[in-house]
Amino acid sequence: MDIRSQIAMVFHLDKCIGCHTCSVACKNIWTDRKGAEYMWWNNVETKPGTGYPTKWEDQSIYKGGWVKNGDKLELRVAGKPTGLTKLFHNPDMPVMDDYYEPWVYDYDHLFEAPAGDDQPSARAISLVTGEPMDIKGGPNWDDDLSGTPDYGRQDVNLRNLTAEDQEAMFQLERMTMQYLPRMCNHCLNPTCVAACPSGAVYKRGEDGVVLISQDKCRGWRLCVTACPYKKTYYNWTSGKSEKCVLCYPRLESGQAPACMHSCVGRIRYLGVLLYDADKIKEFASAPEDQLIDRQLDIYLNPFDEKVIREAKKNGIADSTIEAAQKSPVYKFVKEWRIALPLHAEFRTLPSLFYVPPMLPVMGKMTDGIYESNTENLWGKIEDSRVPMQYMANLFSAGNEEKIREVMRKLMAVRYHRRQVTVNDIDDELIQHAYKSTGLTPDIADAIYRLTSLVKYDERFVIPAAHREEAIEMIESTDDRKGSSGFNENKGYKRVF
Amino acid sequence: MIDSFLLIGLPYAALFLCVIGTILRVNYYGYSVTSHSSQFLESKKLFWGSRLFHSGIVVLLIGHIVGFLIPKTIIFLTATPLWLLVIEITAFAFGILSFVGILLLIIRRVQVKRLHSVTSKMDLVVYTVIAFQILTGLTIAYFHRWGTAWYASALVPYLRSIFIFSPDTAVITTMPLMIKLHVISAFVFIGLIPFSRLIHFVAYPVRYLWRNVQLVIWNRDLKASRASREKRMGIKPKNN
Numbered sequence: 001m002d003i004r005s006q007i008a009m010v011f012h013l014d015k016c017i018g019c020h021t022c023s024v025a026c027k028n029i030w031t032d033r034k035g036a037e038y039m040w041w042n043n044v045e046t047k048p049g050t051g052y053p054t055k056w057e058d059q060s061i062y063k064g065g066w067v068k069n070g071d072k073l074e075l076r077v078a079g080k081p082t083g084l085t086k087l088f089h090n091p092d093m094p095v096m097d098d099y100y101e102p103w104v105y106d107y108d109h110l111f112e113a114p115a116g117d118d119q120p121s122a123r124a125i126s127l128v129t130g131e132p133m134d135i136k137g138g139p140n141w142d143d144d145l146s147g148t149p150d151y152g153r154q155d156v157n158l159r160n161l162t163a164e165d166q167e168a169m170f171q172l173e174r175m176t177m178q179y180l181p182r183m184c185n186h187c188l189n190p191t192c193v194a195a196c197p198s199g200a201v202y203k204r205g206e207d208g209v210v211l212i213s214q215d216k217c218r219g220w221r222l223c224v225t226a227c228p229y230k231k232t233y234y235n236w237t238s239g240k241s242e243k244c245v246l247c248y249p250r251l252e253s254g255q256a257p258a259c260m261h262s263c264v265g266r267i268r269y270l271g272v273l274l275y276d277a278d279k280i281k282e283f284a285s286a287p288e289d290q291l292i293d294r295q296l297d298i299y300l301n302p303f304d305e306k307v308i309r310e311a312k313k314n315g316i317a318d319s320t321i322e323a324a325q326k327s328p329v330y331k332f333v334k335e336w337r338i339a340l341p342l343h344a345e346f347r348t349l350p351s352l353f354y355v356p357p358m359l360p361v362m363g364k365m366t367d368g369i370y371e372s373n374t375e376n377l378w379g380k381i382e383d384s385r386v387p388m389q390y391m392a393n394l395f396s397a398g399n400e401e402k403i404r405e406v407m408r409k410l411m412a413v414r415y416h417r418r419q420v421t422v423n424d425i426d427d428e429l430i431q432h433a434y435k436s437t438g439l440t441p442d443i444a445d446a447i448y449r450l451t452s453l454v455k456y457d458e459r460f461v462i463p464a465a466h467r468e469e470a471i472e473m474i475e476s477t478d479d480r481k482g483s484s485g486f487n488e489n490k491g492y493k494r495v496f
Numbered sequence: 497m498i499d500s501f502l503l504i505g506l507p508y509a510a511l512f513l514c515v516i517g518t519i520l521r522v523n524y525y526g527y528s529v530t531s532h533s534s535q536f537l538e539s540k541k542l543f544w545g546s547r548l549f550h551s552g553i554v555v556l557l558i559g560h561i562v563g564f565l566i567p568k569t570i571i572f573l574t575a576t577p578l579w580l581l582v583i584e585i586t587a588f589a590f591g592i593l594s595f596v597g598i599l600l601l602i603i604r605r606v607q608v609k610r611l612h613s614v615t616s617k618m619d620l621v622v623y624t625v626i627a628f629q630i631l632t633g634l635t636i637a638y639f640h641r642w643g644t645a646w647y648a649s650a651l652v653p654y655l656r657s658i659f660i661f662s663p664d665t666a667v668i669t670t671m672p673l674m675i676k677l678h679v680i681s682a683f684v685f686i687g688l689i690p691f692s693r694l695i696h697f698v699a700y701p702v703r704y705l706w707r708n709v710q711l712v713i714w715n716r717d718l719k720a721s722r723a724s725r726e727k728r729m730g731i732k733p734k735n736n
């Protein structure tokens with residue numbers, strides 16, 4: 001057993017209102033720079049839709065993620081040694097037009113334009129060439145289902161739906177959509193790390209944050225292709241690749257990442273998961289239909305005596321173990337099993353989990369009226385507005401039964417709460433709901449509470465970073481004493 | 497006088513700059529070392545330009561280095577007419593490849609507007625030096641036949657004399673102008689390596705072949721720190 005600690009996340013999709021506050025918070029802090037304008041380390045997509053970059057999920061185009069070759073797990077793009085031959089030109093890499101060409105508006109012209117017959121307008125100016133341009137796309141071009149024929153219908157997750165189901169998703173009366181906020185998953189088996197020939201991309205041992213060393217990156221761009229979520233980006237000015245840093249300076253000082261802190265819907269949770277690093281290879285190469293279960297198996301129970309003992313032996317701090325016990329992520333993912341990873345079939349073991357949204361599932365119309373009766377408890381899931389296969393393609397590697405299990409639990413929580421507040425549901429039905437989902441009134445209340453009531457401190461349980469110990473490895477604390485506390489203590493030394 | 501400046505002074509200056517400059521740049525200015533790939537801005541034209549140019553230039557570079565390292569073997573090989581012909585034609589073919597490649601790359605730079613914003617003045621110098629270098633190389637190959645043979649027997653001794661610090665320009669000064677130009681521009685090229693985008697091939701990541709697939713870096717080696725009896729705590733893992 002080789003126990004490590006990972007900062008993991010849960011997004012509760014029913015609560016996402018698609019406001020993009022998260023994306024803007026991130027942009028203002030990290031990517032508002034030349035060469036990075038087009039990057040959205042955090043972005044929010046509308047599903048069905050093609051996302052950003054366009055069709056990122058289609059690995060027949062972008063060659064991201066792992067593939068199973070017999071028993072072996074291989075990078076789809078090219079590992080050793082073939083990766084070294086793709087440096088001169090990498091045919092599978094997304095280019096600027098797959099994202100969008102960044103622009104500003106010529107606002108000055110509105111004020112400076114000479115008097116004339118027409119109102120002046122602010123033309124779009126390309127941030128790459130500096131010349132006027134026609135805008136052909138943007139990071140949220142298909143927001144809220146705009147341009148559905150071009151975007152929604154191209155959604156890769158529709159591929160194995162029956163023609164009838166596909167059609168149903170786009171009938172005006174049945175049309176549904178959901179938001180999908182995305183960011184780097186800080187995977188346990190990251191392809192970006194495995195594909196980087198320079199060894200610039202690495203996983204931090206202490207908390208599992210995946211980072212790119214800007215000093216070591218040589219611009220070979222293989223991480224961009226290898227990440228199946230397209231969450232590493234090439235900075236076209238600096239010639240280096242960049243990615244979400246999970247706001248590690250904030251984490252180290254006990255604050256939630258900016259996207260999470262600012263989230264209007266309070267959909268985001270962050271906490272520690274303990275896992276067994278010895279099992280990564282085995283579980284990442286599990287058969288497709290077992291992938292979800294095996295990934296959940298890798299996370300360990302932080303209350304288990306043996307796990308605690310082994311974790312301590314591995315040098316994990318008591319405060320981290322305590323954080324793992326309080327982790328909201330552990331509750332959603334392991335205890336209640338209502339959060340699932342996005343596209344587990346890419347086999348990177350992502351550390352970001354989604355509670356799938358109920359609303360598009362439930363809101364079915366009969367005769368122009370929203371169905372809200374409670375007579376047939378599971379009926380709504382079975383003939384929901386969104387084909388279950390579609391949800392399964394997103395969140396459970398195509399396994400419909402897994403997604404149904406989660407939906408039933410979420411539904412049971414709602415019935416339970418309705419019983420508590422309105423008390424108009426047949427007792428037999430409630431008992432059936434508990435029995436068939438394994439929930440109890442207490443658990444249902446706990447889920448309800450964590451979903452809708454808890455405040456900052458319970459949504460984000462951030463372990464202490466123990467910077468004091470980290471410093472001791474770079475220099476003796478005696479030397480540090482009396483220094484300014486910043487600037488690597490180099491300032492006062494005489495060189496010649 | 498001018499000969500000894502260009503054939504002795506320049507080579508030493510170039511080699512000195514190259515060695516010291518490369519060490520300093522890679523170790524202290526790692527952030528500046530990158531391929532400066534422009535594929536993100538334009539990919540289709542780069543495919544032909546970069547693939548042709550690099551496959552040509554890398555083979556030629558290796559050829560020159562091999563000739564420099566084992567001249568006797570090359571002299572022995574090229575004594576057989578058939579081998580001489582095979583080596584000569586192969587080298588010429590790769591020369592053509594790299595020349596077509598660099599032309600395509602230059603045309604692409606000029607044509608594609610997006611690339612203008614990522615093109616530095618030094619890039620233009622690099623294009624010029626490389627195009628000149630390949631062009632003189634091809635001219636020599638065509639007009640001063642059997643270069644693979646005389647490179648090993650006549651030019652390598654001069655190059656070696658530079659490296660053992662007793663420069664001997666007796667033979668090279670008698671050589672045709674084209675060959676002198678090729679040699680001089682080669683040293684300009686070498687001197688440019690640490691000061692231009694050419695640094696990128698020094699960073700060729702061969703170590704990838706034997707490193708672990710996944711890379712985990714710890715701030716401190718937790719287990720070792722706890723077991724340690726040192727007064728000064730904290731043990732840095734080997735890969736950090």
Ligand code: HEM
Pocket residue numbers: 087088089219220531532533534535536542546550553554557601602605622623626694696697700
């Ligand atoms: C040995 C391995 C080498 C590797 C892996 C390599 C890799 C690369 C890469 C990735 C690029 C950027 C292409 C892009 O825009 O995406 C590049 C560009 C370039 N390389 Fe190399 N290179 C190598 C050797 C060389 C050599 C030996 C030379 C010259 C003698 C050279 C000269 C150039 C030049 C001039 C460019 C700029 C091309 C352009 O953007 O127009 N390279 N190389």
Ligand code: SF4
Pocket residue numbers: 183184185186187190191192193210226227228229230231232243348
């Ligand atoms: S999601 Fe993040 S950690 Fe996972 S492969 Fe992509 S960039 Fe790497």
Ligand code: SF4
Pocket residue numbers: 015016017018019020021022023044179181262263264265266267
């Ligand atoms: S800030 Fe929160 S609610 Fe708004 S789009 Fe982002 S994840 Fe959704």
